[in-house]
Amino acid sequence: MKDRADYIVEQVKAHHELFRDGLPMIASENIISPLARQMLISDFADRYAEGLPGARYYQGNEFVDKVELEVIELAKKLFEVPYADVRPISGTVANLGVLFALTKPGDTITVPNVSDGAHISTAKFGAVGVRGLQGVPYPWDRENMNLDIDGTIKVIKEAKPKLALFGRSVFLFPSPIKEFRDALDEVGAITWYDSAHVLGLIAGGRFQDPVREGADLITGSTHKTLPGPQHGIVLAEPKAKAMTEEKMLRKLNYGMFPGVLSNHHLHAMASLGISLAECIEFGKEYAGAIIDNAKALGQALYERDFDVLCPHLGFTESHTIAMDVKRHGGGTPLVEALEVAGIITNKNLLPWDPTDAAMNPSGIRLGTQELTRVGMGTSEMAEVAELFKRICIDKEDPLKVKPDVVALKSGFQKVHYCFHPDSEAYKYYELL
Numbered sequence: 053m054k055d056r057a058d059y060i061v062e063q064v065k066a067h068h069e070l071f072r073d074g075l076p077m078i079a080s081e082n083i084i085s086p087l088a089r090q091m092l093i094s095d096f097a098d099r100y101a102e103g104l105p106g107a108r109y110y111q112g113n114e115f116v117d118k119v120e121l122e123v124i125e126l127a128k129k130l131f132e133v134p135y136a137d138v139r140p141i142s143g144t145v146a147n148l149g150v151l152f153a154l155t156k157p158g159d160t161i162t163v164p165n166v167s168d169g170a171h172i173s174t175a176k177f178g179a180v181g182v183r184g185l186q187g188v189p190y191p192w193d194r195e196n197m198n199l200d201i202d203g204t205i206k207v208i209k210e211a212k213p214k215l216a217l218f219g220r221s222v223f224l225f226p227s228p229i230k231e232f233r234d235a236l237d238e239v240g241a242i243t244w245y246d247s248a249h250v251l252g253l254i255a256g257g258r259f260q261d262p263v264r265e266g267a268d269l270i271t272g273s274t275h276k277t278l279p280g281p282q283h284g285i286v287l288a289e290p291k292a293k294a295m296t297e298e299k300m301l302r303k304l305n306y307g308m309f310p311g312v313l314s315n316h317h318l319h320a321m322a323s324l325g326i327s328l329a330e331c332i333e334f335g336k337e338y339a340g341a342i343i344d345n346a347k348a349l350g351q352a353l354y355e356r357d358f359d360v361l362c363p364h365l366g367f368t369e370s371h372t373i374a375m376d377v378k379r380h381g382g383g384t385p386l387v388e389a390l391e392v393a394g395i396i397t398n399k400n401l402l403p404w405d406p407t408d409a410a411m412n413p414s415g416i417r418l419g420t421q422e423l424t425r426v427g428m429g430t431s432e433m434a435e436v437a438e439l440f441k442r443i444c445i446d447k448e449d450p451l452k453v454k455p456d457v458v459a460l461k462s463g464f465q466k467v468h469y470c471f472h473p474d475s476e477a478y479k480y481y482e483l484l
């Protein structure tokens with residue numbers, strides 16, 4: 053069996069080389085800092101700690117408890133909220149826990165539409181459906197890639213949801229929330245903001261401040277613009293008239309455990325603590341650079357004849373840009389050609405695509421958070437846009453473009469915005 057194990061190690065090594073030499077531009081990914089990565093291989097990875105610090109079901113949790121309390125404090129400090137749960141093992145699990153805590157099967161919840169860029173967990177074939185809820189979608193303003201405010205107020209008043217969910221996976225511009233507060237209070241709804249994609253931007257004081265704008269609670273993934281380990285988080289500052297603060301927090305706590313968690317991946321939690329501390333130190337600068345790069349990339353692609361969405365709005369206010377590439381062959385063939393050259397992206401449905409277009413949608417979604425993390429700036433974004441043009445528009449053989457991708461990336465091998473910034477991002481693969 054040793055050969056089978058060796059085979060797996062070889063694949064992981066090859067994967068590291070792919071990402072070391074390539075340009076990772078998937079908007080939901082990032083790389084963690086060397087110190088955060090070390091926590092992932094600690095003995096925390098092998099243990100259980102059910103319950104809460106100081107009230108566990110197992111022994112041996114003395115130091116786990118200290119870490120968990122510290123990570124909670126760091127989260128509360130970074131996001132300026134009175135309540136943080138750092139146990140969810142992913143964004144989807146955080147969402148499931150919230151649904152378990154605050155809804156009953158048959159309840160109505162208002163949601164963004166998947167075809168307008170919402171995440172699968174908000175759909176009937178995702179977490180919302182698992183909980184047996186009725187999801188009522190908000191109307192969408194395609195031109196501005198945002199919620200239609202008057203239509204959304206109407207939907208809220210008519211649907212009278214238990215929960216109103218905001219936030220999405222193609223998240224170019226802040227979601228209006230303040231505008232809905234009165235309507236939500238009128239129908240007794242709780243405001244929930246899924247920040248998975250933009251958590252790191254919010255941490256850096258950019259994009260929007262959902263809690264101050266009226267959200268009662270936030271869920272998120274901790275590995276997208278927040279450059280931490282794959283994990284989830286719940287943050288709350290309840291103010292809805294629907295429920296007392298104490299009751300909502302108690303429900304949220306039980307919703308996670310015993311609701312949807314047993315083991316909460318202690319190694320990832322410790323790693324998250326490092327990432328939160330790094331964010332407190334470097335998060336502002338990082339978030340600013342991500343957004344500058346996204347706008348620059350949007351502009352550079354637009355100038356090269358790509359149909360980047362929302363030029364009238366500066367393309368984006370986040371890490372993400374979206375392009376309609378139907379004119380150039382559609383999402384699928386282009387992301388495949390880009391991959392051959394070492395540029396890692398994903399195809400994406402756009403609001404005007406038919407629902408059965410999932411296999412060759414019109415869109416490509418790009419994120420600048422990881423290229424920014426390794427130190428790229430706006431001048432590199434122009435170089436990246438030129439590589440896109442050669443592959444997608446000039447139809448150059450992607451294998452011939454690949455050496456230029458590798459050459460560009462070779463100057464960007466270190467993780468920035470973290471402690472120990474001299475460590476090379478993919479150096480650890482040599483351990484294997």
Ligand SMILES: *Cc1c(COP(=O)(O)O)cnc(C)c1O
Nearest residue numbers: 142143144171220221246248273
């Ligand atoms: C990525 C994402 C999630 C799910 O996160 P995981 O950590 O992958 O489970 C939830 N909601 C939104 C809006 C997302 O983009």
